[in-house]
Amino acid sequence: MTVRLYDSHCHLQDAEFSPDREEVYQRARQEGLGLLVPGYTMESSKAAVQFVNAHQETWALVGVHPHDSKDFIADDRLTLRQWVLDEPKVVGVGEIGLDYHYRHSPEEVQKSIFEDQLCLARELNVPVSVHTREAEEDTLAIIQRAGWHRGVIHCFTGTADFARHMLELGWYISFSGVVTFKSADALRAIAEWVPMDRLLIETDAPYLSPAPWRGQRNEPIHVLRVAEVIAQQKNYSTKEVYDATMSNVNRLFFLP
Numbered sequence: 019m020t021v022r023l024y025d026s027h028c029h030l031q032d033a034e035f036s037p038d039r040e041e042v043y044q045r046a047r048q049e050g051l052g053l054l055v056p057g058y059t060m061e062s063s064k065a066a067v068q069f070v071n072a073h074q075e076t077w078a079l080v081g082v083h084p085h086d087s088k089d090f091i092a093d094d095r096l097t098l099r100q101w102v103l104d105e106p107k108v109v110g111v112g113e114i115g116l117d118y119h120y121r122h123s124p125e126e127v128q129k130s131i132f133e134d135q136l137c138l139a140r141e142l143n144v145p146v147s148v149h150t151r152e153a154e155e156d157t158l159a160i161i162q163r164a165g166w167h168r169g170v171i172h173c174f175t176g177t178a179d180f181a182r183h184m185l186e187l188g189w190y191i192s193f194s195g196v197v198t199f200k201s202a203d204a205l206r207a208i209a210e211w212v213p214m215d216r217l218l219i220e221t222d223a224p225y226l227s228p229a230p231w232r233g234q235r236n237e238p239i240h241v242l243r244v245a246e247v248i249a250q251q252k253n254y255s256t257k258e259v260y261d262a263t264m265s266n267v268n269r270l271f272f273l274p
């Protein structure tokens with residue numbers, strides 16, 4: 019079956035899927051899903067590359083998450099670069115960014131490793147997937163300094179102002195299962211006006227299961243629920259959301 023919809027951000031290489039990874043993948047394929055699988059450490063980036071090389075209609079991004087930026091060494095930049103250049107199914111750099119909620123790595127380290135990987139993506143002319151939490155101002159400043167505007171804010175949970183800024187700079191906004199949560203009225207209100215041609219959807223599996231599966235391990239087929247809620251909110255059919263987000267993924271990740 020060809021792809022009719024993308025889960026634009028899921029971590030199928032994660033150990034959470036070790037017991038039944040093939041079943042989860044097959045369930046996704048039966049629904050016609052294509053999968054984008056970002057790394058978050060060097061090890062998980064390598065696992066993402068191995069996973070996509072063994073599975074049809076899946077592509078990888080490689081990068082180091084802000085949580086782990088304290089472990090980033092100069093050699094890692096070279097390895098990331100090599101993967102992007104040598105691996106045909108690696109389509110971007112991610113997930114990278116800033117997270118001031120957990121602060122697993124010091125702020126200054128997060129900032130420099132984020133900027134370094136943004137510049138790498140710019141050098142290689144590939145898109146990025148950005149994670150940002152409680153760090154909108156610095157995220158925007160670093161992105162503008164790096165001057166690279168081919169990317170997506172993944173699992174968007176930010177402010178309307180931030181969304182507007184990123185859209186103006188040419189970025190895409192990706193919504194996850196969070197948009198289905200009862201408490202997420204403000205987020206749904208943003209989803210309502212994000213233009214159809216800048217919209218992506220994702221699960222961020224194994225995290226953030228949409229309602230009514232909240233708290234359980236998430237998996238890519240639940241992106242259908244995200245599409246449904248977005249469609250309701252925007253007053254489009256789910257098919258229109260499938261088609262729009264699919265051409266957006268194609269434009270962002272696959273155009274040279």
Ligand SMILES: [Zn+2]
Nearest residue numbers: 027029113222
């Ligand atoms: Zn993620």
